[in-house]
Structures are given as C-alpha cells and as structure tokens.
Amino acid sequence: MVYVTRSEDAGERLDRVLARAWPQESRSRLKALITDGHLTIDGTVKDSVSVKVRAGQTMLLEIPPAEPAIPEAETIALDVLYEDDDLLVINKPAGMVVHPAAGNESGTLVNALLAHCGDSLSGIGGVKRPGIVHRLDKDTSGAMVVAKNDMAHRALSRLFAEDKENIERTYVAIVWGVPSPAEGKIAGNIGRSPRNRKKMAVLTTGGKPALTYYKVIENRPDSLASVVKCRLATGRTHQIRVHMAHIGHSLVCDPVYSKSRPVRHLSPSSQAVLANFGKQALHAQTLGFAHPRTGEFISFKAPLPDDLIAIYMALNLSLSFI
Known part of the structure; x- marks a missing residue:
C-alpha cells in the first residue's frame, strides 16, 4: 500500500499519519508492521512509530499474508474403516467440520487426525489441511479418505481432481x-x-x-x-x-x-x-x-x-x- 504525505501531515508522528492513511488497520497492527520492518519512507526502512514526517514523502507499507493458525492435536474418537501406512478411511460423523476455519478452530477432523496420526501428517497438504484430499459438508456423514504421506496425497489429490x-x-x-x-x-x-x-x-x-x-x-x-x-x-x-x-x-x-x-x-x-x-x-x-x-x-x-x-x-x- 502506498501513501504520499500531504501538507497537513507535516510534523505529525508517523503512527498518527498511518492511522489516517490506512484506517482499516488497527493501530496495534500498524505498530507491529512498522517494528517488523514492513514500512519504507522514500525507500528507507523505518521501524519507529514516533518519527515525525514531512510533506511529500512516499510511504510503502507491505502487508504480509496472514499466517495460518497451526491446528492442535485433539484426542477425538474416529470411526476408522481402514488404515495402512499410506492412507486412512473414516466414517465422518455429521456435525464435524473437516478442517479449521473462522469459528471452528477446534473439534475438527484435522484436529482429530493430528492426534491419531501424529507427526506423519506434518506438512502433508498444508498446515491447515494436513492429509485432506476431499471433504464432506459439516452435516453430511460418511466415508472420507485421508492421505498420510506426500506420495499418497499427490496421487489421491490428482485422482479426485482429474480422474x-x-x-x-x-x-x-x-x-x-x-x-x-x-x-x-x-x-x-x-x-x-x-x-x-x-x-x-x-x-x-x-x-x-x-x-x-x-x-x-x-x-x-x-x-x-x-x-x-x-x-x-x-x-x-x-x-x-x-x-x-x-x-x-x-x-x-x-x-x-x-x-x-x-x-x-x-x-x-x-x-x-x-x-x-x-x-x-x-x-x-x-x-x-x-x-x-x-x-x-x-x-x-x-x-x-x-x-x-x-x-x-x-x-x-x-x-x-x-
């Protein structure tokens, strides 16, 4: 995001100017971005919110992509229909969300899989969707397959997407x-x-x-x-x-x-x-x-x-x- 300071900004603290320039961001969020080195003024990184600004300065604020929350393993009983070293087939109950999302950070199938499979799911299919190849609606019960390693995930994902x-x-x-x-x-x-x-x-x-x-x-x-x-x-x-x-x-x-x-x-x-x-x-x-x-x-x-x-x-x- 780019902002060029105006005459009315001259002499103001940096944090106040940024709050007016990008009102959609909270002050605490802006402060964290600045102290982490995501703001440049005329090409120079600024990491202090208290500096005074001058008119005509070009500010560039980079908003890094949000880091996905890492799901935690939860001991939740699973109805396992089949399991081997490569995959797991379960009978998902109605009411269980497949992977974490806003409002459903816990109690999901992913939380249960992390506890059931342990470290074998690490990195398979992404942080928030480890091992997930396809999904069922929250309130639809029934058979789902989950990959337990990269080879199985690539093969099953390709099958469900293309074949x-x-x-x-x-x-x-x-x-x-x-x-x-x-x-x-x-x-x-x-x-x-x-x-x-x-x-x-x-x-x-x-x-x-x-x-x-x-x-x-x-x-x-x-x-x-x-x-x-x-x-x-x-x-x-x-x-x-x-x-x-x-x-x-x-x-x-x-x-x-x-x-x-x-x-x-x-x-x-x-x-x-x-x-x-x-x-x-x-x-x-x-x-x-x-x-x-x-x-x-x-x-x-x-x-x-x-x-x-x-x-x-x-x-x-x-x-x-x-």
Missing part, C-alpha cells in the same frame, strides 16, 4: 417426493446464488460444471418421500443438495435448500424426529478408488448413523439398500 470416472462415490439421500424419471442425471453449473450469497445454485451463466447421476431405490406409497442413491461425476460444494432441489426434490430436513413440507398425517413421534433432526438427510455411503501405492481398487462402505436411521423409520422407509 473422477475412476472413483466410486455413492451417497444415499432421502428426498421429498419421487423424482421422475426414476433414474437419470442432473447437469447444471453450480455457483454462488445471485440472490443469496450464502447459498449455492444452478446457474445459467457462470459457475462450474456439475453432473449428478441418481436412482430412486424406494418410495413411500403416498409419494411423500423417497430414497435416492446418487453418484457424483463432479465434486462441487453442496452438489447433491443443490441438484436435487433444482429438480424439485430437495433433501428431507435440509435447513438451507428444503422448503417445509406438510407431515401432519405422520404420527406425533415421527413428526418430532423430523423436527429435531436439523440437517440434510444425506450420507456418503460408498467410497472406492485405486490405492496410490499398489494400484489395487479398494472400496469401503460407511454404516448409517443412528439419527439418520431414525429418519428412515419415521418416514416408514426400509433400509434394504444397506
């Missing part, structure tokens, strides 16, 4: 209504909704290409809800939730993309289960891929969590697909 046809990723979802046809595909670019920037949407222009294959595997006789198996050909944010809502069959209990549905004819206990669920009825059931070291195709199935099983039971849907 999705050779990845088996199937999800089971409960949706309102019954999609027609019962089997098909949903194609539509996904990006930020122009009406609500906190939501994703299918866009006519812009966004990123997205393709979801779906198949109805069971439905209620009254067509209130159905079980749909989805296979991803791409991996966009909220892809299944957005695509199913786009064709008029949003996920049951989805707090973002689902409109409330009348369920008065269900029993009071079933209504209570639905009312208290508070997240999308979606589970990443199957995950398969080529092992980065052996090349062998391996596949894993993540059991449904108890609270999601309760949703199936509340809607009188069977669990025949398990």
Whole structure:
C-alpha cells in the first residue's frame, strides 16, 4: 500500500499519519508492521512509530499474508474403516467440520487426525489441511479418505481432481417426493446464488460444471418421500443438495435448500424426529478408488448413523439398500 504525505501531515508522528492513511488497520497492527520492518519512507526502512514526517514523502507499507493458525492435536474418537501406512478411511460423523476455519478452530477432523496420526501428517497438504484430499459438508456423514504421506496425497489429490470416472462415490439421500424419471442425471453449473450469497445454485451463466447421476431405490406409497442413491461425476460444494432441489426434490430436513413440507398425517413421534433432526438427510455411503501405492481398487462402505436411521423409520422407509 502506498501513501504520499500531504501538507497537513507535516510534523505529525508517523503512527498518527498511518492511522489516517490506512484506517482499516488497527493501530496495534500498524505498530507491529512498522517494528517488523514492513514500512519504507522514500525507500528507507523505518521501524519507529514516533518519527515525525514531512510533506511529500512516499510511504510503502507491505502487508504480509496472514499466517495460518497451526491446528492442535485433539484426542477425538474416529470411526476408522481402514488404515495402512499410506492412507486412512473414516466414517465422518455429521456435525464435524473437516478442517479449521473462522469459528471452528477446534473439534475438527484435522484436529482429530493430528492426534491419531501424529507427526506423519506434518506438512502433508498444508498446515491447515494436513492429509485432506476431499471433504464432506459439516452435516453430511460418511466415508472420507485421508492421505498420510506426500506420495499418497499427490496421487489421491490428482485422482479426485482429474480422474473422477475412476472413483466410486455413492451417497444415499432421502428426498421429498419421487423424482421422475426414476433414474437419470442432473447437469447444471453450480455457483454462488445471485440472490443469496450464502447459498449455492444452478446457474445459467457462470459457475462450474456439475453432473449428478441418481436412482430412486424406494418410495413411500403416498409419494411423500423417497430414497435416492446418487453418484457424483463432479465434486462441487453442496452438489447433491443443490441438484436435487433444482429438480424439485430437495433433501428431507435440509435447513438451507428444503422448503417445509406438510407431515401432519405422520404420527406425533415421527413428526418430532423430523423436527429435531436439523440437517440434510444425506450420507456418503460408498467410497472406492485405486490405492496410490499398489494400484489395487479398494472400496469401503460407511454404516448409517443412528439419527439418520431414525429418519428412515419415521418416514416408514426400509433400509434394504444397506
């Protein structure tokens, strides 16, 4: 950032001038930047905030990129489906954030992985995302793979980014209504909704290409809800939730993309289960891929969590697909 001092700045202390020049920065932040040598005046580094300035001086303040906070290891139980020296496959619970972010600095999958794997994750995939190859939404449960070394991370990241046809990723979802046809595909670019920037949407222009294959595997006789198996050909944010809502069959209990549905004819206990669920009825059931070291195709199935099983039971849907 550059600022040329004016006549009204002459004789003022440096810290006061900078506070007026860059009001978006706190005084303590400016002082720290100056004392760390990030300010030059007419090409000379200044590290004292008390110097007096003259009119016509050119100030250059460099703002270094923010250092990511280093996640701390936390002993959090993980449901491990498979583990070897190269990778780890887990059944992520709903409610767990994958990696730390503002407001979620602890209790994340990364915190748990650091405790589970120890130093083997150091530097793999970056400070804040060690070992993470792909992710699931906070409130989506199911199978995830994590790399434990550089070789596995590079291979799996490339596979998930460039070779999705050779990845088996199937999800089971409960949706309102019954999609027609019962089997098909949903194609539509996904990006930020122009009406609500906190939501994703299918866009006519812009966004990123997205393709979801779906198949109805069971439905209620009254067509209130159905079980749909989805296979991803791409991996966009909220892809299944957005695509199913786009064709008029949003996920049951989805707090973002689902409109409330009348369920008065269900029993009071079933209504209570639905009312208290508070997240999308979606589970990443199957995950398969080529092992980065052996090349062998391996596949894993993540059991449904108890609270999601309760949703199936509340809607009188069977669990025949398990």
